[in-house]
Amino acid sequence: MAKTISLIAANVWCWGWLIIVSMATLLVAPLWLLTAKPRGWSLARVIREGAWLYGWVYLACIRPFVRVEVVNPHLVKEHSPVIMAGNHQSWLDLMLLATQKERNFCILVGTWPFKRLFFFGPLIKLARNVTTEGVAADEILRQCHREVATGACILGYPEGTRSFDGSLGRFHSGLFKLAVELNLPVVPVIVKNSRRIISKGSLIFRPGCIKIIFEPPIGSQMFAGEPIPHRALSKYVRQRFLKALTIAPPQ
Amino acid sequence: MPEKIWKTVASAMIEEFELEPGQMVPEARIKDDLGLDSLDVVDMVIVLETAFDFKIQDKAALKKIITMSDVVDFIVATMAAEKVEAAGG
Numbered sequence: 001m002a003k004t005i006s007l008i009a010a011n012v013w014c015w016g017w018l019i020i021v022s023m024a025t026l027l028v029a030p031l032w033l034l035t036a037k038p039r040g041w042s043l044a045r046v047i048r049e050g051a052w053l054y055g056w057v058y059l060a061c062i063r064p065f066v067r068v069e070v071v072n073p074h075l076v077k078e079h080s081p082v083i084m085a086g087n088h089q090s091w092l093d094l095m096l097l098a099t100q101k102e103r104n105f106c107i108l109v110g111t112w113p114f115k116r117l118f119f120f121g122p123l124i125k126l127a128r129n130v131t132t133e134g135v136a137a138d139e140i141l142r143q144c145h146r147e148v149a150t151g152a153c154i155l156g157y158p159e160g161t162r163s164f165d166g167s168l169g170r171f172h173s174g175l176f177k178l179a180v181e182l183n184l185p186v187v188p189v190i191v192k193n194s195r196r197i198i199s200k201g202s203l204i205f206r207p208g209c210i211k212i213i214f215e216p217p218i219g220s221q222m223f224a225g226e227p228i229p230h231r232a233l234s235k236y237v238r239q240r241f242l243k244a245l246t247i248a249p250p251q
Numbered sequence: 252m253p254e255k256i257w258k259t260v261a262s263a264m265i266e267e268f269e270l271e272p273g274q275m276v277p278e279a280r281i282k283d284d285l286g287l288d289s290l291d292v293v294d295m296v297i298v299l300e301t302a303f304d305f306k307i308q309d310k311a312a313l314k315k316i317i318t319m320s321d322v323v324d325f326i327v328a329t330m331a332a333e334k335v336e337a338a339g340g
Binding site for chain 1: 267268269270286288289290291294297298301
């Protein structure tokens with residue numbers, strides 16, 4: 001009985017705050033966008049900062065039910081620009097990036113996942129995230145190069161989609177090819193337990209703790225002597241994930 | 252289908268693309284069933300070149316490859332062409 005009450009409370013709280021924070025963002029967004037010029041930032045940069053703040057506020061609001069433990073929150077900022085490679089279990093994973101200090105990052109996505117999001121979809125698009133589906137490799141590289149030149153990091157999920165059962169899927173090597181071509185280090189972003197909080201296809205929040213680990217950067221030129229350097233890099237990073245994910249997740 | 256070539260192709264694909272042995276059937280489609288993307292297909296060329304120790308010249312023919320069976324046929328054709336070239340040259 002107590003468990004059911006706790007589950008209902010968690011869902012009212014987490015969904016309630018999602019609506020409140022989203023509505024507040026909707027109201028504040030036009031004013032926030034106007035701050036671009038005085039700050040000397042691009043519109044994309046201001047939206048990225050705003051998205052980071054949105055995530056940070058939301059995670060703070062749901063803390064009574066969803067705690068987040070972060071390992072190395074300063075690491076990305078210290079080594080920026082880097083390529084962040086994360087495992088993907090839940091839509092919360094994107095928000096979890098607000099637990100680290102680097103706010104200027106663009107997301108590399110296959111198909112555009114925010115099509116159905118009223119207002120936020122177009123807004124996120126203005127943040128100059130990079131879509132890869134149907135885009136030539138040279139063009140993806142050009143777009144990423146442009147973002148990195150402005151000091152942005154790149155975030156990608158090499159599994160390509162969220163995992164249903166929490167297991168680590170096969171890695172696509174595009175993100176690692178980018179790392180090699182742009183000569184950027186790769187920071188593995190290991191998320192544990194977000195699937196247990198809210199899994200793919202589920203609308204039910206379960207109270208608990210998520211752990212997010214920013215692992216030390218891996219030099220992308222480490223495998224320059226291999227026949228396919230980006231594949232060797234991809235395999236190495238995947239091994240790091242497998243090793244980290246075998247440790248029992250927090251309860 | 253030449254057994255030796257099939258085994259080499261299958262083991263190279265399993266090793267390089269982290270596929271399951273159970274996925275290695277002749278009718279498996281490279282993109283739809285094995286989940287390889289366009290970059291993986293480019294990498295597959297290098298993997299095959301390394302596994303069979305030859306250089307694939309006819310890159311256009313690669314576009315016709317859809318299934319694992321096509322890969323093996325392609326290797327057989329490439330090896331035959333190499334033999335002819337070696338004999339002629």
